[in-house]
Amino acid sequence: MIQANQISKSFGNRRVLRKLDLSLQGGEVVALVGLNGAGKTTLIRTLCGLNKPDSGSVTLDGLSLSKTGAGLRQKFGVVLHATMLYHNLTCRENLEFYSRLYDLPSKNERIPELLNLMDLNERSQDIVGTLSRGMQQRLSVARALLHDPTFLLFDEVFSGLDQRFLSRIIDLIKKQATANKGILFSTHDLEKVFSAATRVDILNKGQIAFSGYVNELTPQTLLAKYDELTNGASLNQGLLG
Amino acid sequence: MGLLSIKVYWGDEMKFLKATWAILCKDLLTEKRTFVTMGSMLVFALIVILIFMFAFDLAVGLRKEAASGIIWVTLCFAGTLSLDRTMALERDAEGIDGLRLAPFDHTVVFVAKVLTNWVYLLIIAVIVLAAYALFGNVMLFNGGFFAIILLGTFGYILIGILVATLNMQIKSHGPLLSVLLFPLLIPLLLAAVNASSLVLNGGDPAGLRTWVNVLIGYDLLFLAAGILLYDKILDE
Amino acid sequence: MIKKAPKTLLVMDALAALGLISALVLVFFFTPVEQTMGMVQKVFYFHVAATWTGMLGFLLAMVASVAYLKTKKLDWDSAAVAGTEIGMVFVLIGIITGSIWAKPIWNTWWTWDPRLTTTFIMELIYAAYFVLRANLTEIRQRARLASIYAIVGFTTVPLTFLSIRIFRSIHPVVIGDSSSSGMFAMSSSMLFTFIYSLVVFSLFFVVVFWHRYLLENNQRNLTTIIMEED
Numbered sequence: 147m148i149q150a151n152q153i154s155k156s157f158g159n160r161r162v163l164r165k166l167d168l169s170l171q172g173g174e175v176v177a178l179v180g181l182n183g184a185g186k187t188t189l190i191r192t193l194c195g196l197n198k199p200d201s202g203s204v205t206l207d208g209l210s211l212s213k214t215g216a217g218l219r220q221k222f223g224v225v226l227h228a229t230m231l232y233h234n235l236t237c238r239e240n241l242e243f244y245s246r247l248y249d250l251p252s253k254n255e256r257i258p259e260l261l262n263l264m265d266l267n268e269r270s271q272d273i274v275g276t277l278s279r280g281m282q283q284r285l286s287v288a289r290a291l292l293h294d295p296t297f298l299l300f301d302e303v304f305s306g307l308d309q310r311f312l313s314r315i316i317d318l319i320k321k322q323a324t325a326n327k328g329i330l331f332s333t334h335d336l337e338k339v340f341s342a343a344t345r346v347d348i349l350n351k352g353q354i355a356f357s358g359y360v361n362e363l364t365p366q367t368l369l370a371k372y373d374e375l376t377n378g379a380s381l382n383q384g385l386l387g
Numbered sequence: 388m389g390l391l392s393i394k395v396y397w398g399d400e401m402k403f404l405k406a407t408w409a410i411l412c413k414d415l416l417t418e419k420r421t422f423v424t425m426g427s428m429l430v431f432a433l434i435v436i437l438i439f440m441f442a443f444d445l446a447v448g449l450r451k452e453a454a455s456g457i458i459w460v461t462l463c464f465a466g467t468l469s470l471d472r473t474m475a476l477e478r479d480a481e482g483i484d485g486l487r488l489a490p491f492d493h494t495v496v497f498v499a500k501v502l503t504n505w506v507y508l509l510i511i512a513v514i515v516l517a518a519y520a521l522f523g524n525v526m527l528f529n530g531g532f533f534a535i536i537l538l539g540t541f542g543y544i545l546i547g548i549l550v551a552t553l554n555m556q557i558k559s560h561g562p563l564l565s566v567l568l569f570p571l572l573i574p575l576l577l578a579a580v581n582a583s584s585l586v587l588n589g590g591d592p593a594g595l596r597t598w599v600n601v602l603i604g605y606d607l608l609f610l611a612a613g614i615l616l617y618d619k620i621l622d623e
Numbered sequence: 624m625i626k627k628a629p630k631t632l633l634v635m636d637a638l639a640a641l642g643l644i645s646a647l648v649l650v651f652f653f654t655p656v657e658q659t660m661g662m663v664q665k666v667f668y669f670h671v672a673a674t675w676t677g678m679l680g681f682l683l684a685m686v687a688s689v690a691y692l693k694t695k696k697l698d699w700d701s702a703a704v705a706g707t708e709i710g711m712v713f714v715l716i717g718i719i720t721g722s723i724w725a726k727p728i729w730n731t732w733w734t735w736d737p738r739l740t741t742t743f744i745m746e747l748i749y750a751a752y753f754v755l756r757a758n759l760t761e762i763r764q765r766a767r768l769a770s771i772y773a774i775v776g777f778t779t780v781p782l783t784f785l786s787i788r789i790f791r792s793i794h795p796v797v798i799g800d801s802s803s804s805g806m807f808a809m810s811s812s813m814l815f816t817f818i819y820s821l822v823v824f825s826l827f828f829v830v831v832f833w834h835r836y837l838l839e840n841n842q843r844n845l846t847t848i849i850m851e852e853d
Binding site: 152179195198215216217218220224226228229230231232233234235243244247248249289 | 486
């Protein structure tokens with residue numbers, strides 16, 4: 147279980163997270179919802195250790211992320227807005243590199259498996275720089291899954307993907323949850339909340355302002371709650387799923 | 388966390404080496420495909436040598452004496468290209484986050500980058516030597532000189548990667564690398580130039596020993612500094 | 624937590640001011656005019672004091688940088704900034720007074736003397752430190768990277784000094800008359816004034832450092848308070 151305890155984070159003048167608490171367990175799928183600039187990316191980065199909180203702590207199965215050795219990072223698979231892919235190498239080469247980095251043999255079965263899942267077989271020998279944004283995003287997901295991480299953190303993973311892959315990713319998420327992995331994804335789209343998540347957390351003003359189980363909510367009640375918290379700003383963002 | 392993690396890894400040295408090897412291969416593969424680093428270093432180095440030769444239109448007798456200084460200055464400047472490029476590689480793909488997420492002490496990145504860039508610089512050094520020898524019609528191939536080049540370039544790359552990684556995190560990272568790096572290179576430069584000069588032109592062997600000691604000291608110091616501090620540069 | 628200067632500091636401010644004035648008085652009225660060098664020798668009292676205390680500033684900055692990396696308390700970063708800044712200014716005073724002294728004695732504004740050259744390089748390193756800081760906006764990242772640079776920078780200084788010294792011993796440069804090496808015998812009044820100046824400058828340094836440290840802390844805390852109000 148990942149546990150964030152009272153984490154605060156500021157960047158220069160801006161206070162992004164304020165004494166935030168959040169937990170993610172194996173088998174859970176948490177949808178992180180919030181306005182643009184609310185801090186979803188910062189929160190995700192802090193959960194996997196890319197950013198360190200100014201105060202508070204993040205623990206994984208009781209071990210402090212900042213104090214324990216780097217080996218703990220093996221348990222995370224992260225997809226961010228930046229793809230973390232090398233543009234001068236091919237898809238396959240990128241995956242081979244990341245395999246080696248995570249101590250897997252560079253020619254392992256996960257690579258063709260994941261390329262297949264993300265429908266990138268045809269382009270596997272193509273240089274990443276020549277791929278479209280959507281394809282790069284898919285490859286990034288493949289990269290994140292390579293080492294079979296226990297926790298998946300997806301930051302706006304659905305953006306830029308067409309319908310076919312949206313449902314494929316949702317299926318992927320559900321399957322991972324069944325395999326007792328913990329998944330957290332951030333999204334603007336309330337529809338995704340109801341198709342993929344078991345729990346929804348609303349990030350507002352630096353804290354988890356609301357947390358509810360999806361099976362106890364309806365799109366309307368969620369939207370109402372969201373509006374209430376953000377003072378109707380959601381309407382301007384076209385959040386209606 | 389650098390030192391502590393290194394302790395843990397003595398049991399995991401294979402993994403550490405594997406990860407270093409992975410990064411090394413990736414960098415070399417990229418270089419093989421694009422030839423950007425070596426290409427630009429080569430052109431730049433040759434132009435600089437040429438400029439020096441014109442600017443200091445030296446009498447034949449002086450060319451061997453001046454060789455040491457000219458060659459080392461050229462290498463210092465050309466080296467900045469590879470330093471900048473090697474970190475830019477990570478920055479372009481924001482691959483640096485990919486490396487930061489990997490389950491390793493970031494010293495892995497340090498070791499891999501030092502090795503690749505040292506190789507690039509050595510190759511350029513050999514070409515520069517040959518070019519100078521050719522243009523200036525002087526004999527420069529000398530075992531001792533090669534040894535000094537090995538020591539000097541190693542020290543350069545060690546501190547260069549440290550500073551380049553610091554620099555990479557700044558938004559306007561390009562021009563600052565030289566500003567941050569060069570004042571730190573003075574002892575290295577002095578030692579390398581003087582030792583090379585003594586080796587090429589003959590001179591006091593005790594002096595040579597002293598300079599070589601300075602070089603070795605510098606290399607060891609920044610090897611230690613790199614291993615201890617590098618992790619902190621990339622960790623938040 | 625915008626802190627005002629504590630009473631102790633204010634008292635020290637007054638003492639330092641008095642000290643500097645009295646040191647000046649001593650230099651001009653109490654000490655004799657040196658035989659060979661004349662009036663210009665009086666620069667010596669402040670030259671040495673400024674340079675030594677300036678170096679102290681850099682050492683302080685190095686220690687503070689290490690402390691920051693270990694404890695992550697931003698107060699140490701403020702100390703590093705204050706130490707470096709004050710150090711740079713004091714050392715600059717040292718270099719300028721040194722030049723003023725050198726011109727009539729050695730007939731040159733500059734020499735490649737190892738100490739002087741190393742000092743100049745140090746100033747460059749610390750100027751680079753500020754350039755680095757100026758280009759980083761995020762507080763913790765700036766503190767972390769600047770600390771590392773300060774540590775690496777300071778580490779090169781002994782080696783720089785050593786290598787220039789070796790360089791100079793192999794390439795001795797004759798600068799003017801060998802008898803005018805810059806040394807002179809000190810009478811007891813000179814010695815007293817010298818030590819007095821040293822003490823006064825150290826006090827002056829501490830006072831300015833402390834103010835700068837408070838200023839840096841206050842600036843940072845002010846932005847935090849503004850953030851809290853959101």
